[in-house]
Amino acid sequence: MDTMNVMLVGVGGQGAILTSRILTQGLIRAGFDVKMSEVHGMAQRGGSVSTQVRYGEKVYSPLFGKGAGDVMVAFERMEALRYAAFLKPGGLAVVNDYRITPMSVAAGGASYPEDAVGAMAEKFRTVAVKAGDIAVELGNARCMNVVLFGALARALGLTDLPGVDWEEVVRSVVPEKLVELNLAAYKAGLAAGIEN
Amino acid sequence: MKQLMSGNEAVARGLYEAGVRFASAYPGTPSTEILEELPQYKDVLYCEWAPNEKVAAEAAYGASMAGARSVCAMKHVGLNVAADPVFTAAYNGVGGGFVIISADDPGMHSSQNEQDNRHYAKAAKMPMLEPSDSAECLAFTRAAFEISELFDTPVLLRMTTRVCHSKSLVETGDRAEQPVKRYEKDIEKFVATPANAIKHHPQVEARMESLASYSDNCPLNYEEPGGGAVGVVAAGVAYQYAREAFPAGTGFFKVGMSWPMPISRIRAFAQTVEKLYVVEELDPFMEEALLAAGIACTGKSVIPPVMELNPQIVREAVFGCAPAVTEVGAQPAPRPPVLCPGCPHRGFFYTLSKRKDAVVCGDIGCYTLGSAPPLNSIESCVCMGGGFTVAAGMAKVFEQVGDERIVFGVMGDSTFLHSGITGACEIVYNGAKLIPCVLDNSITAMTGQQQNPATGRTLMGAPAPAVSIESVLTACGFGRVITVDPQDLGAMQAAVDEAVESVGAGIRTAIITKRSCLLIKGLPLERGLCRVDPEKCKACKMCTKVGCPSVYMGEEAAEIDAALCSGCTVCKQVCPFEAIEEVRPQTVGYF
Numbered sequence: 086m087d088t089m090n091v092m093l094v095g096v097g098g099q100g101a102i103l104t105s106r107i108l109t110q111g112l113i114r115a116g117f118d119v120k121m122s123e124v125h126g127m128a129q130r131g132g133s134v135s136t137q138v139r140y141g142e143k144v145y146s147p148l149f150g151k152g153a154g155d156v157m158v159a160f161e162r163m164e165a166l167r168y169a170a171f172l173k174p175g176g177l178a179v180v181n182d183y184r185i186t187p188m189s190v191a192a193g194g195a196s197y198p199e200d201a202v203g204a205m206a207e208k209f210r211t212v213a214v215k216a217g218d219i220a221v222e223l224g225n226a227r228c229m230n231v232v233l234f235g236a237l238a239r240a241l242g243l244t245d246l247p248g249v250d251w252e253e254v255v256r257s258v259v260p261e262k263l264v265e266l267n268l269a270a271y272k273a274g275l276a277a278g279i280e281n
Numbered sequence: 282m283k284q285l286m287s288g289n290e291a292v293a294r295g296l297y298e299a300g301v302r303f304a305s306a307y308p309g310t311p312s313t314e315i316l317e318e319l320p321q322y323k324d325v326l327y328c329e330w331a332p333n334e335k336v337a338a339e340a341a342y343g344a345s346m347a348g349a350r351s352v353c354a355m356k357h358v359g360l361n362v363a364a365d366p367v368f369t370a371a372y373n374g375v376g377g378g379f380v381i382i383s384a385d386d387p388g389m390h391s392s393q394n395e396q397d398n399r400h401y402a403k404a405a406k407m408p409m410l411e412p413s414d415s416a417e418c419l420a421f422t423r424a425a426f427e428i429s430e431l432f433d434t435p436v437l438l439r440m441t442t443r444v445c446h447s448k449s450l451v452e453t454g455d456r457a458e459q460p461v462k463r464y465e466k467d468i469e470k471f472v473a474t475p476a477n478a479i480k481h482h483p484q485v486e487a488r489m490e491s492l493a494s495y496s497d498n499c500p501l502n503y504e505e506p507g508g509g510a511v512g513v514v515a516a517g518v519a520y521q522y523a524r525e526a527f528p529a530g531t532g533f534f535k536v537g538m539s540w541p542m543p544i545s546r547i548r549a550f551a552q553t554v555e556k557l558y559v560v561e562e563l564d565p566f567m568e569e570a571l572l573a574a575g576i577a578c579t580g581k582s583v584i585p586p587v588m589e590l591n592p593q594i595v596r597e598a599v600f601g602c603a604p605a606v607t608e609v610g611a612q613p614a615p616r617p618p619v620l621c622p623g624c625p626h627r628g629f630f631y632t633l634s635k636r637k638d639a640v641v642c643g644d645i646g647c648y649t650l651g652s653a654p655p656l657n658s659i660e661s662c663v664c665m666g667g668g669f670t671v672a673a674g675m676a677k678v679f680e681q682v683g684d685e686r687i688v689f690g691v692m693g694d695s696t697f698l699h700s701g702i703t704g705a706c707e708i709v710y711n712g713a714k715l716i717p718c719v720l721d722n723s724i725t726a727m728t729g730q731q732q733n734p735a736t737g738r739t740l741m742g743a744p745a746p747a748v749s750i751e752s753v754l755t756a757c758g759f760g761r762v763i764t765v766d767p768q769d770l771g772a773m774q775a776a777v778d779e780a781v782e783s784v785g786a787g788i789r790t791a792i793i794t795k796r797s798c799l800l801i802k803g804l805p806l807e808r809g810l811c812r813v814d815p816e817k818c819k820a821c822k823m824c825t826k827v828g829c830p831s832v833y834m835g836e837e838a839a840e841i842d843a844a845l846c847s848g849c850t851v852c853k854q855v856c857p858f859e860a861i862e863e864v865r866p867q868t869v870g871y872f
Contacts, residue, residue, distance in 0.1 A: 096616065109285055109448065119285060120414075122447040124390060131830050132618035145524040147414070147447030150593025152604030167613040170606045186842070187616035191833035192655040192825050195614035204611040226844055 088141035090149045091241075094168045095160025096185050097134045100230030103258065104158070105136045107234050111254040112140045115246045120147040131188075133164055135171075157209075158237050160216075160230065161185050162201040169205065178209045179237050179278065181229065183217040212240045214277045220270060228263070228270040231255065235274020244275070283450040288440060291415040291451050292354075292382065293318030295422025297326065299378070300459035301352055303344035304328040305337035307699065308728035309356030310391035311445040312384035316354060317731070320741050325456065330725075330732055330740045333665070333699040334359035338366045338381065342435075345370075345379035346471060348462040350426050354382035357398045362665065362700070364401070367435065369473045371405045372481040374433035377461065378426035381407075382438045384445050387562045388589035391727075393645070393662070395587070397563035402437045402540040406485050408492050409437040409540035410501065411517040415449040421537065424501060426459075428538075432488055432495070439539070441562065443518045443589060493541040501537025504550050508532070512554030514547060514567060514578065519590055523560040526595035542570045551576050558583075558599065562590050620650045622831040623808075623847030623867070625722050625796035628767040630658040631827050631851065632774050633689060640675065644668030644692035644701075647727045647798075648720050651691070656828045659691065666700025668692035673704065673713035680714055687781055688715035695725035695733040697750060702757070709758035709789055716780045717759075717791045719750050720767070722798040730801055750793055759791045767794035770854045797869055799847055809848015809867030813839045817860035824852040824861065 091108070093101040105121055112119045117140040124134050137148055154172045158179045159165035165180045172178065180202050189195035198204070202213045216232040223232075238244050238251060252268055259267040286294065292315050296304060304326065306316040319328040331337035337353040344351035355363060360383045367381055383401065386392040402409035408428055412421040418440070425436040469477050496502060509530035515523045516536035524533065534550045536543065551557045551571075559568040559580035568580035583598045584590070593604045620627055630651040633639050643649055643659030644667060652659035663671055672690030679686060690708075692701050697719045708717055725731040732738045737747035754762045761783050765776040776792055783790040799806060813824075818838035825832055831845035832852050841852070841861070848867035 097618065113283075113285060113450070118450065120447055120449045121285075122443060123287075124446070131616075131621060133616040144449075145521040146592050147443055147449065147518070147521065148589075148591045150591035150604060152606050153593055163613045164616075166609055166611050167616075169609045172607060174605055174607050186830075186833045187614050188619045188654070188828060188830060189615040189617075191830070192828065193822070193834075194654075197614055198611040201611055201613075204609045208607050208609050 086141055088139050088144050089156070090154045091138040091156045091158070092135055092154050092168060092171055093138070093158045093160070094133070094135040094164045096164065097132050099160045100227070101134060101136050101160055104230045104234045105138055107231070107254055107258050108138055108237070110258060111243070111246070111249045111251055112138075114254065115249045118142060118144045120144045122147045133167055135168055156237070156241055158233055160233060163198055165205050166198060166201050169208070172209055176209050177212070177240060178205050179212045179214065179233065179240050180205055181216045181233055182213045183215070183229070212236060212278055214274070216274070216277070219273050219277060223266060223269050223273060225266055228266050231259070231267045231270035232274040232277070235271040236278030239275045239278030283452050285448045286415045286451045287314065287446055287448045288412065288415050288418040288444040289314035289446070290318050291418035292422050292438070292440070294451070294453055295419040296352055297322045298419070298454050298456050299423045299426045300350055300457050301426070302326050302349035302461070303341060303351040304354070305331045305340045306354040307331050307334045307337055307359060308725050308731040309334075309359050309384070310728055311386060311442040312354050312356045312359070312382065312440070313728045313731065314445070315382060316740060323741050328740055332734055334363040335366060338363035342366055342370050342379060344377070346376045347464045349377040350459050351377060352380045352382060355384070356392065357383055357385040357396055358392060358394065358664070360398055360401055367401070368405045370435045371407045372478055372485055373471055373473060375429055375435060376464065377459070378429035379435045380422070380425045380429060380438055381435055382440065384440045384442070386442050388442065390442055393664070395563060397566060399439055399539065399566045400564070402439070406489055407435050407437055408432065408538065409439050410537060411439050411539045412444055412537070413517050413520045414444070414447070415451045417537065418444065419451055419453070421501065428495075432492055434488060437540075439517070441518055441589070447518075489541060493544065496538045496541050496543040497545045499538045499543065502543040502546060503535055504546070505533040505535060506553065510555040511558065512550060512556070513558045513560055514571070515560040516567065517562070519560050519562050522590050522592045522595050525592035526599065536567065539567060542567060544570070544574045544576075547571060548574065548576055551578070560584055560590075560595055617653060618650060619653060619830050620647065620828060621799065622829055622845045623799045623849040625767050625794065625798065626651060626720055627827055627829065627849070627851050628770050628773050629718070629720060629794050630656045631855070632770060632777055634658045636687070636777070638686045639689055640686050641689045641691060642668050642672035642675065644696050646693040646696050648691060648693055653828070655826050665696055666692070666704055668696070669701055669704030669717050670707055672715045672717070673707050673711065676713045676715040687784070690715055690717045692719060693726070694719060694721040694723065694735050694750060698734050698748060702753060705754060705757045705759070705791070714784060716784055719754075719791070719793045721750060721793055721795045724798050724801050726798045726800065730798065754791045754793070759789045761788050761790040762793060763790065764793045764795055766796055768796055768849055768851060770851065799869070804869065807868040809850075810843060810846050810864040811841055811848055811850060811853055811861050812864050813841055814860050814862060817858050819858050819860070821857065823855050823857060827851050827855060
């Protein structure tokens with residue numbers, strides 16, 4: 086198989102690193118060579134962040150460039166637009182229909198795009214998920230990231246990978262106190278991860 | 282079983298396996314996690330946060346003199362701070378193996394420049410290794426100590442952000458304990474007087490010659506013949522990019538030891554191909570070495586010398602095939618990093634932002650974000666410690682020309698201890714008319730909440746005496762040191778007014794703002810919450826002037842994002858219509 090290129094984009098502090106940890110741990114169990122790239126430091130302070138995960142038989146680079154991404158998971162809908170250039174034509178975008186207002190908009194000057202999800206859907210196979218609402222219904226807005234992981238797993242067909250029990254992976258990665266919440270989040274994400 | 286490890290985790294594992302006994306560092310992205318990973322091995326090694334990188338290098342070098350394998354780690358600009366002892370260590374040689382780790386930041390993800398620290402290996406005349414993934418991070422760390430002891434030299438392990446922070450599979454091994462050779466006095470070796478240095482320099486030159494032939498035979502440098510017309514010389518993560526960018530049949534020369542370069546081996550490799558490329562990030566370091574040796578190659582005439590590379594950039598640069606980019610119809614608004622909701626620095630910068638006569642010289646840390654809109658407060662940022670001293674120079678000129686504006690020098694607690702104390706001495710000793718301000722949030726915050734000499738804890742988790750910043754300033758000669766809670770805007774305003782008046786009256790005056798960063802782990806913190814009463818809100822937008830990510834204008838009134846708000850009340854304090862209420866108070870265990 087060709088190396089698969091996945092990117093997780095969002096706003097610093099949304100939990101993309103935990104999501105990528107669930108993804109990579111499962112992919113290793115499925116026997117893939119896996120590399121991933123994270124962003125630390127200055128970029129985490131509420132700024133735009135991206136994490137990349139690559140998997141296949143043999144992966145050299147931990148990073149891919151523009152026009153090379155197979156899948157994007159956007160934790161915030163405007164961030165999907167920012168990194169759209171990294172997706173291949175016909176790539177898959179799982180977009181959290183959720184808004185975090187950046188300072189440039191809050192303090193005036195810039196404006197928040199009207200229909201980010203629609204703009205993505207025009208150009209890419211797009212799965213829109215209201216992960217914020219789902220997480221709040223489950224009782225904790227912080228599990229939004231695992232809802233999105235479930236949606237990604239469904240949209241990408243990861244649940245069919247032999248050798249991986251994704252619920253067990255979620256169990257092993259999230260804090261012990263939050264296992265039940267996150268398993269519920271994963272299942273809710275699975276149900277939501279269907280192309281519109 | 283193979284584990285997925287970041288480069289930094291793998292280096293830490295390599296340090297453990299190499300039998301290292303002493304490790305010192307000052308936190309700096311992307312190097313920080315190397316030392317953060319070491320306390321898990323504290324039964325067999327000692328690790329510490331040093332006040333700055335120069336201290337880290339000196340302490341690690343001392344440990345090496347005492348016979349132990351030792352290491353210091355830092356970000357690229359940290360090596361500028363540590364360069365003095367490192368250059369001399371290269372002349373003197375080592376006791377136990379001594380490795381200096383430099384983590385460069387091509388692309389400036391979290392740095393003020395993207396300097397290429399490979400030049401330090403050449404300038405200081407020390408060997409350099411460059412791992413390209415996490416498995417090599419572990420293996421090269423172990424090899425670095427062998428080379429250090431074999432050639433009696435410090436070794437530079439040069440990493441980059443994508444090597445430090447990318448994760449790949451690693452097979453770990455066991456620790457090989459190293460005997461500590463008993464320290465014996467050796468004045469000629471370790472006393473860097475001219476008389477001794479004069480003897481050392483020719484030895485260093487001879488050592489570089491021996492290292493050059495070692496590099497030619499070193500298994501960290503190897504050929505991957507492609508059978509085709511094109512060959513590529515690459516090191517570090519750029520090798521991984523090149524492997525994907527060039528087609529099958531391309532030959533590779535993978536450089537692991539990149540100083541001295543394995544020139545004879547590459548010359549032989551070059552003869553097997555018709556066209557030789559050098560793929561490297563930043564400067565033409567390897568390219569220049571090859572050209573100087575008369576080996577024809579193509580490098581920076583096609584490969585960009587700025588920002589980090591990736592496979593698509595290399596492919597486009599070499600073969601001209603631009604990636605297929607899809608344009609979407611909508612534009613994202615900018616989202617730069619900002620001070621967190623509840624950041625204690627916000628009240629300080631808001632107060633200064635209202636003073637039109639303030640000139641604010643900043644420094645390196647979270648508070649550099651005080652330069653961002655809408656606060657727009659910090660107006661210079663040069664280097665660690667520069668906040669006080671750049672301000673001192675400005676203040677002297679302002680005084681000469683009769684400019685009445687008031688200069689503030691700003692830095693955090695960790696930066697003050699890193700290199701601000703000398704600046705405090707400069708201000709007092711030379712009578713610079715400015716107000717130095719230490720923004721004490723009780724932690725080294727920007728790099729991810731590390732301890733420092735003022736926090737009362739060590740890297741290994743032990744309690745430690747906390748340096749009193751107030752006492753240090755007093756001892757430097759500041760007659761008035763005003764300590765204030767920056768979240769109380771009234772008190773903050775009064776402190777600034779008092780300091781301005783006091784400095785005007787010729788009293789050396791400093792301000793310390795004291796309130797903990799909310800991200801400190803284990804802090805007994807209850808997040809509070811503020812809410813806008815839409816009936817009272819007149820949409821005057823005053824609350825958006827404090828630059829809090831949780832406050833924004835809704836359709837008709839301001840709104841506060843309950844998921845982000847920490848209840849710091851800074852927005853409430855600036856509201857002229859009492860339209861913001863405190864739903865739940867914030868409690869922090871430490872003021």
